[in-house]
Amino acid sequence: MKKGDHLFLVDGSAYIFRAYHALPPLTRKSDGLPVGAVSGFCNMLWKLVEESRDTSVGTIPTHFAVIFDHSSTTFRNALYDQYKANRTAPPEDLVPQFPLIREAVRAFDLPCIEKQGFEADDLIATYTRQAVAAGGDVTIVSSDKDLMQLVGPGVILYDQMKDKRLGPEEVKEKFGVYPEKMIDLQALVGDTSDNVPGVPGIGPKTAAQLLDEYGDLEALLERAGEIKQAKRRENLIQFAEQARLSKRLVTLDCETPLDVALDELFLNEPDGEKLIAFLKAMEFTTLTRRVAATLAVSASEVETATIAVDGPARGPDLDPPAADGAAPLTAANGAGGAARLALTPAMLVEARRAEAAAATFDHAAYLTIRDEAALKAFLAEATETGILAFDTETDTLSAMNGRLVGVSLAVAPGRAAYVPLGHVSPNGEADLLSDTSLEDEIGPQIPLETALSAMKPVLEDEAILKVGQNTKYDTLVMLRHGIAVAPFDDTMLISYALDASASLAGHGMDELSERFLGHKPISFKDLCGSGRNARPIASCEIERVTHYAAEDADVTLRLWRVLKPRLAAEGLASVYERLEKPLVPVLARMERRGIMVDRQILSRLSGRFAQKQGALEAEIADLAGEEFNPGSPKQLGEILFGKLGLPGGKKTKSGQWSTDVKVLEDLAAEGHALPAKIVEWRQLTKLKGTYTDTLPNHMDERGRIHTSYSMASTTTGRLSSSEPNLQNIPVRTEEGRAIRTAFVAPEGTRLVSADYSQIELRILAHIADIPQLKQAFREGLDIHAMTASEMFGLPVEGMDPMVRRRAKAINFGIIYGISAFGLANQLSIPREEAGLYIKRYFERFPGIRDYMDETKAFAKKHGYVETLFGRRAHYPDISASNPSMRAFNERAAINAPIQGTAADIIRRAMIRMDDALAKAGLAARMLLQVHDELVFEVPEDEVEPTLLLVSEVMAEAPLPRVDLSVPLVVDAKAAGNWEAAH
DNA sequence: CGCTCCTAACC
DNA sequence: AGGTTAGGAGCGA
Secondary structure (H helix, E strand, C coil): CCCCCEEEEEEHHHHHHHHHHHCCCCCECCCCCECHHHHHHHHHHHHHHHHHCCCCCCCCCCEEEEECCCCCCCHHHHHCCCCCCCCCCCCCCCCCHHHHHHHHHHHCCCCEECCCCCCHHHHHHHHHHHHHHCCCEEEEECCCHHHHHHCECCEEEEECCCCEEECHHHHHHHHCCCHHHHHHHHHHHCECCCCECCCCCCCHHHHHHHHHHHCCHHHHHHCHHHCCCHHHHHHHHHCHHHHHHHHHHHCCCCCCCCCCCHHHHECCCCCHHHHHHHHHHCCCHHHHHHHHHHHCCCHHHCCCCCCCCCCCCCCCCCCCCCCCCCCCCCCCCCHHHHHHHCCCHHHHHHHHHHHHHHCCCCHHHCEECCCHHHHHHHHHHHHHHCEEEEEEEECCCCCCCCCEEEEEEEEECCEEEEEECCCCCCCCCHHHCCHHHHHHHHCCCCCHHHHHHHHHHHHCCCCCEEEECCHHHHHHHHHHCCCCCCCEEEHHHHHHHHCHHHHHCCCCHHHHHHHHHCCCCCCHHHHHCCHHHCCCHHHCCHHHHHHHHHHHHHHHHHHHHHHHHHHHHCCCHHHHHHHHCCHHHHHHHHHHHCEEECHHHHHHHHHHHHHHHHHHHHHHHHHHCCCCCCCCHHHHHHHHHHHCCCCCCCECCCCCECCCHHHHHHHHHCCCHHHHHHHHHHHHHHHHHHHHCCHHHHECCCCEECCEEECCCCCCCCCEEECCCCCCCCCCCHHHHHHHCCEECCCCEEEEEEEECCHHHHHHHHHCCCHHHHHHHHCCCCHHHHHHHHHHCCCCCCCCHHHHHHHHHHHHHHHCCCCHHHHHHHHCCCHHHHHHHHHHHHHHCHHHHHHHHHHHHHHHHHCEEECCCCCEEECCCCCCCCHHHHHHHHHHHHHHHHHHHHHHHHHHHHHHHHHHHHHCCCCCEEEEECCCEEEEEEEHHHHHHHHHHHHHHHHCCCCCCCCCCCCCCEEEEEECEHHHHC
16 A cells, blocks of 8 residues: 555445345345345445446545454443443344355455454554555545544545545534544434443534534533533533543544455456356346446356355245135125115215225235236226226325326225336336336336326216325326326315314325224335335335235225215315315416526525624624524523523423523513524524525426425315425515515516405404494504504504504404413513403404304304304314313314415415406416415516406405405505515 | 424414 | 424434
8 A cells, every 4th residue: 555545445334234224125036035235235336346447536446345343242342331232133134144245245356354353443444544654545435423533634434325425524514523523522422323322411513512612522521610501511520431431432443453454455356257146146137237238248158156155044935825715895895785775965974984894905906907908998997987096106205296106096995906107126227227128027017108098088087086185196297297187086185174173183095094994004104114214116016016006096985985975964065165176276287387486596695694694603602602502492591591691581391491582582672682693693594594595405497496285284274385385485574575586477477466455354354243343444444553543542643653563463363362371472561461452352342252252152062163165173172171272272263264264265266266367368377375365477468457357356256155244455466576576 | 313392484 | 372384403212
């Protein structure tokens, strides 16, 4: 080893576990030997070898070794008997793969290094030190933080999976300290997976900050008494020895005696024949092909190696299939007969409930459809039954980007099928296979276009009802493939219309199935894993996907049979038919369009925010007299109320100091400088972190952002928006509003924003029938000023803004089901004073109190409340014996009809909008909904008529079902960006 | 990595 | 104080 040489050290043990978890667990050789981890390991190693042969990258290794852990007991156990004591044994099917993996390394002609009593990390440390001493460079292939302490001049860590190289700066960025201090940081933080204790209550952030301040661990422990935060100081004193022990545990030994000298790690040109012989023996066909191509060896001429394995290899688990003789349920058995006897909606509901209770599921009966003829035959059954449950499987969870992997169909209970369309090799290398070999591997699939043309006439057939669960998702996917699914029913929305409050547990299919069918379907997690072990559905075994996906269609169809009749029986058919179902295609179109965002504006704002943030951090540290993380409420609370001893400390539920805006602003109002700076810092951090930094990640190639609306996640009928949430884009502060300027109209168009003015107060005035409020709205007065005038007997002319502000807070409080506690908190006044305001309000507007009492009584009697359009919100806990729980439910029940009626009104407007625009010959496109606001993209030359039409549709949305006794006023404006249009 | 807590953005 | 979604800190497996 000499200057200019480059040593690659592969952390083999970590590699094994990554390979094992990255791949499907069931990969086996034809003789039943589990080889998933071997396969993953070889793929990763080959990729690394290939990369390191690529001269364009510039780090060509001259030396190379793969290092493994050898035994579980090391010198560290002598220091601390609990070291790695909580490690669990490796998975059963991984154990026989260890010797094979060592064999693989030898097949690659690479040194395979391990040593009794030492961890791989220590060997890596020793080779690294020697290589650096000899003037060479080192790349450690690992992402283990335990190895970061080795990073330094000439030494980097390479995370192959993420293709990231970590030098000192990257370590600093990741952990807040340079590599030299990593050991001290680890000693403080500890490591639960290795059972290194560290110091309680100290996480990476705090540790980095302490080390920054005190220099190193020893200095910190010696001066621990100076630390201001009591708990932290005590912990550092009490656990000082534990920290020192932890340090010894995490410090790598770079003096390990080596059996193989550094110079012996010299890298040879791989022996193609040896490697291919091994790969063929393991039946890694794809990798064999790739290696053969790269090394210019003819794979067919190489003989398969005989692999001697020094360990027991488990045979395949071939349990005989269960033969319980359960017949698949069909529409004919039981259900049909019962339905024919149902003379009333209630009887039908009961019959279907009984049918569901008796349902059994037979996964083996589900079909996998792999050719066009079978697909057409199955679809023909739908023509007979008139109903088709369908569900799409895609490779990401977003309907906008997901690629179609398969479609499942059901035509009657138990009669379901899965149509694979975009499956790939379970080994994840399908892109390198030709179509024919993919077919050899996973079986035939109908070409996507063929399947789509076969399904299109059925999915669009007016005589066949398509049933889905969250159909917005599936219709959006199909819309992207040129199919407009109609007519349809949606079991999620039926469930939501029946009882929206279940949205807490969710209207997801799995929950509905358990609730209404008493059946727990195969979960997506069961099929594809989760977290680190998650893999795309497209590379799951097709037979298993059939069980999962066909079951989904089957469950959906059965749920529909149970739930649909309940709509009529419970008087909720019109809510579902008029407020839920028609909104589905409207939202699908809005999501698909997306809104244009100017990346440059966001990036400029990010820069500006970062600058201000930096300056504020300096001031904050200065005012606090120490460095701390202003983003940690825990640390902040200790500084404000502990160290500085400021008054007005409130505690949160869990006993921590509360530091929310309210608290900080109250402190700032008393002239304290630090809280004011924190408020400012928090605001900037929020704007930057949640908006200007993040929104660009959601932009598509055309510069548009597509949110996803949820129709079933609120208890009141409102929509919600996520990924990203475009219903909480800042508007309150000037800096926040700047973010809205990034939402723009493309060339030749304008954005129109139209919002309802005071819609909830208007609804309250109508429902509670308050003469003064209704009169004020009819006359177009300032409603809050009028309220203040009414309450305090003051003229509206020349009113003190503070008085109006109070009245406004009360008006909002009323909508929220007011409490003296809440109003006092909102206005920062004593609770007694707030109570007096409320009393006065009720004296002047007695109808409000009546409305509240009647609503509570109704909710207690029925368990739910209703909007003006018949939507129900359920409050089963409204009679709870716990007073605060009861009061909470009462307030929610008072609010729900108001908020829910507003939600219904804008839904009606949205449902009518596209038709109204089309009829008027206007090209405007609805893009966003923000509860009481709609945003459109409008051709420049159609702005005027569009403003008029949009306002009219919105204002008349309650008609003809409800004729409000107050006018609905809509403010609409056009501009080049959302900020200016709002 | 997943969960809870706290905070903050919106209507 | 009614209805949401999202991000960071801290903790524990």
